Amino acid sequence: MATAWVIAEQRDGVLAPVTAELVTAARELAVDVAVLVAGGGAEAVEALGRFGVTRVVDVGPLGDVLAGPILGATVARLIGDAPAFVLTAQTYTGRDAAARASVELDAPVLTNAVGLRRDGAELVTEHQIFGGSLVVEAAADAERVVVAVRPKSVVAVEVDEQTQPTLSAATAVTEAPGVMVRVIERRREERAGPSLDEATVVVSGGRGLGKPEAYRYVEELASLLGGAPGASRAIVDAGWVPYAYQVGQTGTTVKPELYVAVGISGATQHLVGMKGAKHIVAINKDKDAPIFSVADLGVVGDALSLMPRLIEAVRERRHAS
Amino acid sequence: MKVAVCTKQIPDPQAPQHLGEDLRLVRSGKALLDDADTYGVELGLRLTEASGGDVVVVSMVPGGETAGVRQALAMGAASAVVVSDERLEGADALTTARVLAAVVRRLGADLVITATESTDGYTGTVAGQIAGLLGWPALTFTRGLHLEGSRVTAERQVEDGVWVVEAELPCVVSVTAGIVDPRYPSFKGIMSAKSKPVEQLSLDDLGLGVQVRERVRSAREAEARSAGTVIEDDGTAEAAIVAFLESIKVL
Ligand SMILES: Cc1cc2nc3c(=O)[nH]c(=O)nc-3n(C[C@H](O)[C@H](O)[C@H](O)COP(=O)(O)OP(=O)(O)OC[C@H]3O[C@@H](n4cnc5c(N)ncnc54)[C@H](O)[C@@H]3O)c2cc1C
Ligand SMILES: Cc1cc2nc3c(=O)[nH]c(=O)nc-3n(C[C@H](O)[C@H](O)[C@H](O)COP(=O)(O)OP(=O)(O)OC[C@H]3O[C@@H](n4cnc5c(N)ncnc54)[C@H](O)[C@@H]3O)c2cc1C
Numbered sequence: 001m002a003t004a005w006v007i008a009e010q011r012d013g014v015l016a017p018v019t020a021e022l023v024t025a026a027r028e029l030a031v032d033v034a035v036l037v038a039g040g041g042a043e044a045v046e047a048l049g050r051f052g053v054t055r056v057v058d059v060g061p062l063g064d065v066l067a068g069p070i071l072g073a074t075v076a077r078l079i080g081d082a083p084a085f086v087l088t089a090q091t092y093t094g095r096d097a098a099a100r101a102s103v104e105l106d107a108p109v110l111t112n113a114v115g116l117r118r119d120g121a122e123l124v125t126e127h128q129i130f131g132g133s134l135v136v137e138a139a140a141d142a143e144r145v146v147v148a149v150r151p152k153s154v155v156a157v158e159v160d161e162q163t164q165p166t167l168s169a170a171t172a173v174t175e176a177p178g179v180m181v182r183v184i185e186r187r188r189e190e191r192a193g194p195s196l197d198e199a200t201v202v203v204s205g206g207r208g209l210g211k212p213e214a215y216r217y218v219e220e221l222a223s224l225l226g227g228a229p230g231a232s233r234a235i236v237d238a239g240w241v242p243y244a245y246q247v248g249q250t251g252t253t254v255k256p257e258l259y260v261a262v263g264i265s266g267a268t269q270h271l272v273g274m275k276g277a278k279h280i281v282a283i284n285k286d287k288d289a290p291i292f293s294v295a296d297l298g299v300v301g302d303a304l305s306l307m308p309r310l311i312e313a314v315r316e317r318r319h320a321s
Numbered sequence: 322m323k324v325a326v327c328t329k330q331i332p333d334p335q336a337p338q339h340l341g342e343d344l345r346l347v348r349s350g351k352a353l354l355d356d357a358d359t360y361g362v363e364l365g366l367r368l369t370e371a372s373g374g375d376v377v378v379v380s381m382v383p384g385g386e387t388a389g390v391r392q393a394l395a396m397g398a399a400s401a402v403v404v405s406d407e408r409l410e411g412a413d414a415l416t417t418a419r420v421l422a423a424v425v426r427r428l429g430a431d432l433v434i435t436a437t438e439s440t441d442g443y444t445g446t447v448a449g450q451i452a453g454l455l456g457w458p459a460l461t462f463t464r465g466l467h468l469e470g471s472r473v474t475a476e477r478q479v480e481d482g483v484w485v486v487e488a489e490l491p492c493v494v495s496v497t498a499g500i501v502d503p504r505y506p507s508f509k510g511i512m513s514a515k516s517k518p519v520e521q522l523s524l525d526d527l528g529l530g531v532q533v534r535e536r537v538r539s540a541r542e543a544e545a546r547s548a549g550t551v552i553e554d555d556g557t558a559e560a561a562i563v564a565f566l567e568s569i570k571v572l
Contacts, residue, residue, distance in 0.1 A: 011480070011481075066477075066486060068449070068461075069449065069452075069453070069458075069459060072449075072453075090445070091480065092461070092462050092477075092478070092479050092480065095445045095446055095449065095461070096449050096459065096461055098446055098449075099418075099446040099447075099448070099449025099450045099452075099453060099459070100449055100450075100452075100453045100459075102414075102415050102446065102450060102453075103415070103418075103449075103450050103453030103454055104453065106415075107415075108413050108414075108415055108534045108535050109413070109414055109415060109444060109446050109450075110535065111414070111443075111444040111445065111446060112443065112444070124538065128543060130338050130339075132543055133542065133543055134340070134540055134541070134542060134543060135540070135541050135542075135543045136340075136344070136537045136538075136539065136540045136541075137537070137538045137539045137540075138535060138536065138537050138538065139535070139536060139538050140413075140534055140535045140536075141534045141535075141536070142534050148444075148445075148446070176456070177456030177457070178452055178453065178455070178456045178457045178458045178459070178492075179458075180458070181458045181459070181460060181486050181487070181488050182486060182487045182488070183484050183485070183486050184474075184485050184486065184487050185484065185485040186482065186484050186485075187482045187483045187484070187485070188481055188482040189481060189482040189483070191481075195480075195481070197480075201571060225566075225571060225572075237498060237499055239499075242482075243464070243478055243497070244478075244480060244481055244482065249443065250437075250438065250443070252480075257569070257571065258566070258569065258571050275546055278569075279565075279569050279571075280546075281562060281565065281566075283554075287551065287553075292548060292551050293545075293546075293548045294546045294548065295548065295549055295551070296549035296550070296565070297549055297550055297551075297552075297561070297562065297565045298548070298549065298550065298551035298552070299551075299552055299553075299554050299558045299561070299562065300551060300552070300553050300554060301553065301554025301558055302554070305554070306554050306558055306559065309556075309558075309559040310558075310559040310562055310563075312559070313559040313560065313562075313563050314559075314563060314566070314572065317563055317567075317572050318572070
């Protein structure tokens with residue numbers, strides 16, 4: 001029986017929510033679900049038993065190096081010649097890990113997966129292509145397969161009966177050629193409020209805001225609603241806001257209760273990153289803008305005139321309650 | 322210094338894309354240089370202009386297509402290597418990386434540059450796979466780069482900011498859009514591109530055998546999200562939005 005290996009996504013040593021999503025997906029593939037962590041093994045046992053993990057393997061904190069290539073090489077050595085599935089998140093570290101694991105295992109990679117299941121011996125993955133307009137199922141003819149799963153595409157579900165994962169230590173593969181890349185500085189882009197991928201409300205701005213200064217309306221509304229500000233790629237490329245704000249195919253996938261798109265046309269590459277929102281409000285001056293085809297409430301109008309009024313009205317409503 | 326810039330030649334991304342009967346992306350029509358790769362070409366040119374050496378563009382593409390690599394040659398790359406082989410139809414990312422890594426070895430390049438992810442396939446794994454196959458460090462998701470002697474310092478995009486990372490040549494760098502402003506080919510560049518050397522190789526020339534191990538099993542239209550109400554802002558649309566936010570209990 002194959003083991004499903006999950007390479008945990010950790011930020012500053014803390015498990016990111018996508019790890020539980022990966023574990024949930026892994027349960028569909030194998031009975032033995034092993035999670036590879038770099039430090040925090042005991043916490044992982046505690047947190048992931050609820051999601052049905054059978055084993056946690058801890059290589060210990062890696063220090064100031066990129067984790068992806070090392071974890072990819074390490075999981076390959078732990079697997080050896082056995083059949084296995086390796087799951088990573090489609091994130092920065094996750095893609096590095098998937099790439100290295102695929103090379104070491106000589107295993108094909110299935111990337112941008114939004115769902116996975118087993119069909120007999122075969123692993124079948126689901127992908128959204130052409131900006132999410134088409135859903136395809138893919139499969140790999142191999143005993144070992146690496147899958148990179150898009151965050152927020154699988155809903156993390158706890159198991160009825162919590163497992164007691166075993167915890168073991170392993171040595172990280174640091175001697176393999178090319179796996180060590182030193183990190184000499186970490187610069188954080190400070191932002192107020194919740195992180196984009198965890199916020200329950202996301203307010204995003206696009207080129208329709210006209211000028212960088214107008215982005216403050218987006219930040220103000222986001223903050224009033226307790227949400228996170230986001231952006232289309234157009235204004236990220238234009239340098240108005242950092243890349244970390246970008247929603248979409250090449251940015252963050254968000255799945256909030258409410259998504260507000262201000263001056264965003266609704267290109268397929270943007271839609272694919274926010275279509276999963278429960279409710280969508282769009283403000284755009286062009287009544288034919290594609291964003292309206294996914295909006296629950298669309299307002300045709302000038303964002304620069306409407307946003308100040310909207311912010312004021314929301315503020316008043318907040319005061320009244 | 323020899324810089325190999327991997328450039329993908331892709332169907333026009335503005336044109337409607339579709340899958341063929343074999344459920345593979347239809348790659349007919351003219352193949353264009355992936356916009357995402359113009360940044361890598363520009364970076365390679367700047368590095369070699371500053372420290373000497375040449376940029377060689379490397380592309381794996383059906384039918385020996387060269388329209389896209391000519392664009393890179395017109396920008397200033399010295400030569401190109403194009404790999405085409407019927408056995409590469411439907412190649413997966415690891416297979417692609419094997420082919421590109423074999424070309425890099427053959428060229429004896431010191432630095433490989435790719436985009437972070439291609440516009441049509443966007444697996445985002447090829448750079449890391451090339452590095453793994455060569456046993457070189459991979460500086461992925463790079464949005465700023467500095468080369469001093471053989472030391473490469475890169476600004477790496479991460480979820481909540483930027484990390485500064487470092488490695489020695491030879492290495493593989495994948496770059497994000499915007500790392501540098503790609504130049505437009507000059508008229509002279511376009512003319513001289515026509516006579517620059519383009520080497521055409523097959524898998525046999527590279528001594529590679531490949532096996533395509535991935536396939537698309539099925540395809541269906543995604544469920545469309547149905548559109549809701551669209552109103553005109555007559556100067557009071559904020560009230561309608563507030564009412565909507567109340568109805569979904571955000572307010
Ligand atoms: C490979 C690839 C990956 C990509 N990945 C992403 C991604 O991850 N995320 C992403 O967002 N994009 C991505 N894109 C880019 C995407 O195709 C679009 O170019 C981008 O989303 C457009 O941003 P925008 O909507 O802000 O700008 P535009 O498309 O220029 O739209 C501006 C909108 O504002 C409206 N407007 C103008 N003035 C006003 C006003 N005063 N009031 C109200 N509305 C107004 C206009 O009607 C228009 O609809 C990608 C593209 C490619 C090729
Ligand atoms: C919609 C779609 C989904 C796909 N999903 C998968 C998948 O899940 N797994 C998989 O293994 N394959 C997948 N493929 C096939 C994959 O796109 C091809 O194997 C491709 O040759 C390499 O992957 P990429 O372009 O996605 O690589 P990326 O890693 O996204 O490309 C990064 C960079 O590598 C360089 N590069 C990539 N390909 C070439 C090339 N042919 N010539 C020169 N330079 C190149 C370019 O600089 C490119 O920007 C998919 C293809 C499509 C159309």
